[in-house]
Amino acid sequence: MSQEPKRGHFAKEEGEIILREHEYDGIQEYDQKLPNWWLFTFYGAIVWFVIHWGVYYYTDFFRTPQERVKQEIVAVQQAKAAELEKTLATLDDSTLVHEWATKPEVVSAGEVTYLTNCTACHGADLSATISAGGNKVPLPGLPLNDHQWKFGSKPMDLFKLINVGSPPESSGHNGAKMQAWGQTLGPKKVAEVTAYLIAKLPEDFKDIPAK
Ligand code: HEC
Numbered sequence: 001m002s003q004e005p006k007r008g009h010f011a012k013e014e015g016e017i018i019l020r021e022h023e024y025d026g027i028q029e030y031d032q033k034l035p036n037w038w039l040f041t042f043y044g045a046i047v048w049f050v051i052h053w054g055v056y057y058y059t060d061f062f063r064t065p066q067e068r069v070k071q072e073i074v075a076v077q078q079a080k081a082a083e084l085e086k087t088l089a090t091l092d093d094s095t096l097v098h099e100w101a102t103k104p105e106v107v108s109a110g111e112v113t114y115l116t117n118c119t120a121c122h123g124a125d126l127s128a129t130i131s132a133g134g135n136k137v138p139l140p141g142l143p144l145n146d147h148q149w150k151f152g153s154k155p156m157d158l159f160k161l162i163n164v165g166s167p168p169e170s171s172g173h174n175g176a177k178m179q180a181w182g183q184t185l186g187p188k189k190v191a192e193v194t195a196y197l198i199a200k201l202p203e204d205f206k207d208i209p210a211k
Contacts, residue, residue, distance in 0.1 A: 005030070080186055084163075087187040096155040098210040100195035110196025113189050117181065126200060140176045144197060155208070159194045163187060 005019040011033040018031045056062050063071070091100075100106050115124065121141030122128050128143040129136040142150060151161045151170070165180035166172060182190050198206060 080182075084182065084187040087191055091156070091159065091191060093155045093208045094211045096159065096191070096194060097198055097206045097208045100191055101155075101198035101206070103195075106192050106195050107199045108196075109189075110192035110194070110199075113185060113193040114196050117185070118193070121176075126197070140174070141178075142173050145201070147202075153205070155194065155198055155205075158197060159191060162194060163190045 008018045011018045011031045020029045126145040128141045163182035166177035
C-alpha cells in the first residue's frame with residue numbers, strides 16, 4: 001500500500017477509511033461509515049421491536065383464536081367460582097328448606113332444570129324407574145324418594161353432591177356415577193333443583209329449624 005491509512009476511532013464521512021487504533025495480537029480493524037439506508041433500517045428495526053413487543057405483550061392484538069378461547073374459558077370459570085362463593089355464602093340447610101324450597105318461582109325453575117337434565121336417570125317421579133308396557137323399568141340413577149341417601153341426608157349434602165358429582169371414592173350405582181352438574185348448570189340452578197327436590201320430599205326431610 002502506497003499510503004498509510006488514517007488512524008482514528010470511527011469514519012465520519014462516506015468513503016473515508018479509518019484504521020482503528022486498537023490492535024490485538026497483530027490484528028487490526030478498518031472502519032467505514034455505514035450507508036444511511038442501512039443505518040435507518042437498523043434503527044427502524046429497533047423501533048419496530050419496541051412497538052411490537054409492547055403490542056404483543058400488553059394488548060390482545062396478536063392473540064390466536066385458540067388463546068382467546070382459553071382466556072374466555074378462564075373468565076367463565078372465574079365467574080362460576082365467584083357465583084358459587086356468593087351462593088354458598090348464604091346457602092345452608094336452613095335457607096334451602098325455609099327460603100329456597102318455599103318460593104314457588106324457585107321451585108318451578110328447579111322443576112324445569114330437573115325435567116330437562118335429571119329425569120332420564122332419576123325418573124319424572126323421582127323413583128328412578130320408567131313405566132313401559134305396565135312394567136317399571138329401572139333407570140341408571142338412584143331413587144330420590146326412597147328415604148335412603150348414599151351421600152348424606154341433609155339438604156346441603158344433596159346440593160354438594162349435585163354440584164360436584166359423585167365423590168371420587170364412590171364406585172357408582174351399577175358402575176354409573178353422577179356428573180358434576182355445577183359445571184354445566186352453575187350453582188344457582190343446582191340450588192334451585194335442590195329446592196325442587198326438597199319441596200317434593202316428605203316433611204321429615206325438612207325438619208330443620210328456621211333461622
Ligand atoms: C346419567 C344419569 C344421571 C343423570 C342425568 C343424573 N343423575 Fe343423579 N345420580 C346418578 C347416579 C348413577 C347416582 C349414584 C351415584 C353414585 O352412587 O356414585 C346419582 C345420585 C344422585 C343423588 C344421590 C341419591 C342418593 O340416594 O343418595 C342425587 C340427589 C342426584 N343424583 C340428583 C340428580 C339431579 C338433581 C340431577 C339433574 C341435575 C341428576 N341427578 C342427574 C345418575 C344420574
